[in-house]
Amino acid sequence: xxxxxxxxxxxxxxxxxxxxxxxxxxxxxxxxxxxxxxxxxxxxxxxxxxxxxxxxxxxxxxxxxxxxxxxxxxxxxxxxxxxxxxxxxxxxxxxxxxxxxxxxxxxxxxxxxxxxxxxxxxxxxxxxxxxxxxxxxxxxxxxxxxxxxxxxxxxxxxxxxxxxxxxxxxxxxxxxxxxxxxxxxxxxxxxxxxxxxxxxxxxxxxxxxxxxxxxxxxxxxxxxxxxxxxxxxxxxxxxxxxxxxxxxxxxxxxxxxxxxxxxxxxxxxxxxxxxxxxxxxxxxxxxxxxxxxxxxxxxxxxxxxxxxxxxxxxxxxxxxxxxxxxxxxxxxxxxxxxxxxxxxxxxxxxxxxxxxxxxxxxxxxxxxxxxxxxxxxxxxxxxxxxxxxxxx
Amino acid sequence: xxxxxxxxxxxxxxxxxxxxxxxxxxxxxxxxxxxxxxxxxxxxxxxxxxxxxxxxxxxxxxxxxxxxxxxxxxxxxxxxxxxxxxxxxxxxxxxxxxxxxxxxxxx
Numbered sequence: 001x002x003x004x005x006x007x008x009x010x011x012x013x014x015x016x017x018x019x020x021x022x023x024x025x026x027x028x029x030x031x032x033x034x035x036x037x038x039x040x041x042x043x044x045x046x047x048x049x050x051x052x053x054x055x056x057x058x059x060x061x062x063x064x065x066x067x068x069x070x071x072x073x074x075x076x077x078x079x080x081x082x083x084x085x086x087x088x089x090x091x092x093x094x095x096x097x098x099x100x101x102x103x104x105x106x107x108x109x110x111x112x113x114x115x116x117x118x119x120x121x122x123x124x125x126x127x128x129x130x131x132x133x134x135x136x137x138x139x140x141x142x143x144x145x146x147x148x149x150x151x152x153x154x155x156x157x158x159x160x161x162x163x164x165x166x167x168x169x170x171x172x173x174x175x176x177x178x179x180x181x182x183x184x185x186x187x188x189x190x191x192x193x194x195x196x197x198x199x200x201x202x203x204x205x206x207x208x209x210x211x212x213x214x215x216x217x218x219x220x221x222x223x224x225x226x227x228x229x230x231x232x233x234x235x236x237x238x239x240x241x242x243x244x245x246x247x248x249x250x251x252x253x254x255x256x257x258x259x260x261x262x263x264x265x266x267x268x269x270x271x272x273x274x275x276x277x278x279x280x281x282x283x284x285x286x287x288x289x290x291x292x293x294x295x296x297x298x299x300x301x302x303x304x305x306x307x308x309x310x311x312x313x314x315x316x317x318x319x320x321x322x323x324x325x326x327x328x329x330x331x332x333x334x335x336x337x338x339x340x341x342x343x344x345x346x347x348x349x350x351x352x353x354x355x356x357x358x359x360x361x362x363x364x365x366x367x368x369x370x371x372x373x374x375x376x377x378x379x380x381x382x383x384x385x386x387x388x389x390x391x392x
Numbered sequence: 393x394x395x396x397x398x399x400x401x402x403x404x405x406x407x408x409x410x411x412x413x414x415x416x417x418x419x420x421x422x423x424x425x426x427x428x429x430x431x432x433x434x435x436x437x438x439x440x441x442x443x444x445x446x447x448x449x450x451x452x453x454x455x456x457x458x459x460x461x462x463x464x465x466x467x468x469x470x471x472x473x474x475x476x477x478x479x480x481x482x483x484x485x486x487x488x489x490x491x492x493x494x495x496x497x498x499x
Contacts, residue, residue, distance in 0.1 A: 011446075014419060014467045018438060021420040021464075050439050057446045127457030129416075129468075182472050183455040 010124070011051050019044050076113070080106050108202045112195055115144065119194055128186040131175050138167045141194050143253030145201055146246070163197035309339060317346040319355050319383035347380050356386065363390040404436065404444050406486060409471060409479040412454065416470035419445060445469055453478050 019040050026036035044050075083106055087099045122140065126133040146160050170193055174181060181189075307327065314322045346352060353373050360368035376386055411417065411425045423441055426434050448454040453475035456467050471479065 010467070011442075013465065015438070015442065017418070017464060017466050018420045018423075021466075044438050050442055053439070053443045054446045057443060057450055125458070127459070129457040129459075129470075182452075183457065184452065184472075 008051065008055055011054050012047070015044075015047050015051055019047070073113075076109070080110070108199070111148075111202065112198050115141075115194055115198055116191060119191060123187050123190065128183045128190070131171075131178055134174060134186060134190070135171060137190055138171055138193065139253065140257055141190075141197065142167055143250060143257060145197050146250055147254070148198070149201055150250075160201065162200060166193060166197060310342075313339065313343055313346065316382035316384070317343065318349070318351055319359075343380075347377060352377065355383065359383075359386055359390055363387070403486065404440060405448060406479070406482045407434065407436070408441070408444055408448065409453065409475055409482065412469055412471045413476070413479060416457075416468040418466040418468050420466075422469070448475065 022040040022044060023033070023036045026039055027033055031039065083099060083103050087103055090099060119137070119141070122137055126136060128134055128137075142160070142163060145163050149160055170189060174186065174189055310327065311321055314320060314326070356373050356376050357368045360366060360372070381389075407426050408422060411422055411429065417425060419438075419441060422445070423436055423438065426436050445454065449456055449469065451474075452472055454469045455472050456469050458465055458467055460466075
């Protein structure tokens with residue numbers, strides 16, 4: 001069976017619809033349905049030839065699998081493979097740090113690209129002829145963004161409020177000039193909105209911070225107290241009435257999105273799309289939340305400024321630089337934010353006791369006694385200080 | 393009377409843009425509208441119509457949207473601002489051209 005891309009499938013559907021209209025017309029003129037169908041097909045000509053002529057207009061130089069978009073997408077996926085493999089083998093700390101940032105950005109871009117691909121298909125399905133379709137798509141994006149915040153465990157809805165404000169402003173502006181804006185620019189506006197709001201959520205950076213007073217709306221399920229200058233913040237727990245309202249809106253929103261997607265799937269899908277949709281849906285439900293939660297918890301971007309302090313703590317307490325696996329561990333557990341606890345753990349570690357003994361062997365040519373080791377552990381003396389004392 | 397296909401060829405885009413000037417239409421309606429408005433004189437085949445529609449769409453002279461009516465999905469085309477400008481130019485060109493032809497043929 002000839003494989004159809006989504007674009008080609010739509011062309012076929014358009015031509016088929018023409019034939020069906022022709023059949024209806026012929027039936028109203030008095031022909032039997034079978035005769036009408038035969039005559040319509042004869043009159044229309046070869047659908048495949050016509051559709052090939054139309055496909056050539058959309059892809060004049062490349063056939064679908066080598067279209068520039070496909071090549072870029074393949075390069076993007078390939079770059080992901082290279083980045084992820086590199087992070088496993090590169091041990092140079094500086095390059096490792098850079099790779100962590102690149103890896104995180106790769107994740108961000110992957111999420112944004114996936115969102116835009118979904119938007120592209122939804123625009124083709126709903127079209128942007130009516131303002132209600134535009135609002136539906138904006139709402140779909142908002143529901144997806146709010147869900148992303150929860151799945152990512154960002155614990156901060158501020159960026160969603162920003163996205164909501166941006167959505168209202170854009171819908172108002174676009175609605176006012178609706179008839180003067182072409183469908184292409186309506187689509188462009190939607191893409192821009194989606195990219196800005198997704199990036200804002202992924203980077204956890206409010207969009208309009210400079211324009212109005214900092215507000216906060218934190219969810220703190222683990223009851224981490226809010227610190228810093230944001231003294232007027234409202235702490236919200238998962239089971240507060242406000243949070244329940246948000247969750248209710250999200251559940252309602254998702255039910256609507258699923259309903260729309262079901263219609264889309266039934267009406268627009270090729271066989272391959274339908275099969276891959278089901279596969280992607282099940283795989284996605286399992287992998288994406290775990291993976292995304294993982295990305296957030298790794299806090300790879302956040303740990304970079306802390307790296308110097310971690311290095312210093314390791315040099316002082318253990319006399320060596322941390323290994324990449326150590327840094328990854330602190331990023332995953334976010335324990336770099338509680339450095340004093342990290343220090344306590346390292347002071348009491350077996351490695352520090354072994355290091356102290358090693359220094360005794362190196363400078364005094366004997367093993368350290370248990371009391372001597374305990375003394376250095378309890379006094380929390382740094383390795384340079386211990387070396388200094390032993391060499392005097 | 394049958395019209396020479398070569399004569400129709402050069403003005404197909406003009407015809408399509410003209411019928412879409414007033415309201416959005418789908419392919420079958422466009423073909424039918426051209427046929428009835430020209431009193432059955434022009435019958436644009438589907439093999440000609442769809443490549444023209446998609447070419448105009450690719451050039452941003454037309455934009456499209458899908459609509460489901462009575463359980464059947466149809467792709468509607470509507471004229472863009474750039475399409476209207478194109479139509480204006482082509483119509484002026486056509487008037488000049490036909491006036492010149494008339495001047496010679498009917499002289």
